[in-house]
Amino acid sequence: MTQSLSPLKSFSPDSGQVKVWIRRLVWKMSIATFLLMAIGSATRVMNAGLACPDWPLCYGQFVPTQQMNLQVFLEWFHRLDAALIGMSAIALVGLSVWFRNVLPRWLPWASGFALFLIVFQGILGGLTVTELLRFDIVTAHLGTALFFFVTLLTIGACLSDFQGNNTANKLPWIGLTAASLIYLQSLLGGLVASQWALHQCFFRGDMCIVMNTHIIGVVPAALATLAAIVISWRTAALHPLIRTFANIALVLISSQILIGVATFKLHLQVAPLTVTHQAVGAALLGSLTLLTVFALRDRQSSGQYPASKLT
Known part of the structure; x- marks a missing residue:
């Protein structure tokens, strides 16, 4: 029994190691969010906001290979990037809670707030399609993305040495x-x-x-x-x-x-x-x-x- 538990005992990262892991995750999420906003802007400029007429799938598929063109690709890739950021936000919350004993007390709350923002952002993204690019929803979509971006940068800066x-x-x-x-x-x-x-x-x-x-x-x-x-x-x-x-x-x-x-x-x-x-x-x-x-x-x-x- 002692031998079987030794690998678990050996895996005991200290506060510094955990902070480095989470900080790197947050910086990568920040970069991905910046790219997401740039792609979203390109989607709007190229009139591709409704290139996928349904949501969350595109033409009822995860990858609409038959309908794929530049406009469809921009809208589809925009959603894909958003989904990856959403999964990263879930991972951030999980790590913050799991290692909460060696992390700042505010981090689980901050990561939970970031997750809330990205979920809300996803809802607004769906409404931009179902409501046919209504201007107030599109503007709120951008505002939430920027707020999420700022939240990630704040978390990363607070975790930096x-x-x-x-x-x-x-x-x-x-x-x-x-x-x-x-x-x-x-x-x-x-x-x-x-x-x-x-x-x-x-x-x-x-x-x-x-x-x-x-x-x-x-x-x-x-x-x-x-x-x-x-x-x-x-x-x-x-x-x-x-x-x-x-x-x-x-x-x-x-x-x-x-x-x-x-x-x-x-x-x-x-x-x-x-x-x-x-x-x-x-x-x-x-x-x-x-x-x-x-x-x-x-x-x-x-x-x-x-x-x-x-x-």
């Missing part, structure tokens, strides 16, 4: 404000896209209020982002990782404004440019989220800091 120098001061709240405004701006962009507001405003004179609200919203979102970037630069002894996210945010906000202007001038006629606009917006939200979380952790730290580990 990090020791700051307690120099962030008010940076977490400025970063949170910038991230919140970028999130709202992304929702406005989703509303513009789901209602085809740009086309309607240019060619019919309708929906101009929706489009102009999105354009005006660039100002506070950009100013808040730039404020977070400048404060990161001007804060002495700030952890270099936080400054890295600030630099990434600068590149992304500059690119996003240029891409937005080009998209507007071209009247959404260049599909890859439109997809890139949405993807860069999600990446900007992600960089500001990481800046905020690490800045908040920096405020809770003291003493010298080692290099952080994100793997």
Whole structure:
């Protein structure tokens, strides 16, 4: 009996090992979610949202080989990626609960919330098909995906090895404000896209209020982002990782404004440019989220800091 139990006794990972496993899973889920949103944007731009007329299957099949074309593939692959993320979220909850004794107490709750979001996202995904791409459901679908993305990044950042120098001061709240405004701006962009507001405003004179609200919203979102970037630069002894996210945010906000202007001038006629606009917006939200979380952790730290580990 003692010999039969020895393999089980030998498998006793410590807190550090378990955190590494879960952290890697969360980062991979974050990347998959980012790709999922990019594919979802491509699906919308290519008018493929109803390429699969039924849900959750596509033409009553798991793989619709006979009906497969570019539009069907985009919609089918979008669902496949979402299903894989959903299974990963279940695994995340299972690992968090199983190893709860060696993990932070908040992790099972956070992973459970992430699972709730992805289930809710799946329900909204089904409704986008059954309700024939109703604009409010499509916008809520995007908003939930972005919130799920932010949740994963927050979990990953909180699990990362990090020791700051307690120099962030008010940076977490400025970063949170910038991230919140970028999130709202992304929702406005989703509303513009789901209602085809740009086309309607240019060619019919309708929906101009929706489009102009999105354009005006660039100002506070950009100013808040730039404020977070400048404060990161001007804060002495700030952890270099936080400054890295600030630099990434600068590149992304500059690119996003240029891409937005080009998209507007071209009247959404260049599909890859439109997809890139949405993807860069999600990446900007992600960089500001990481800046905020690490800045908040920096405020809770003291003493010298080692290099952080994100793997």
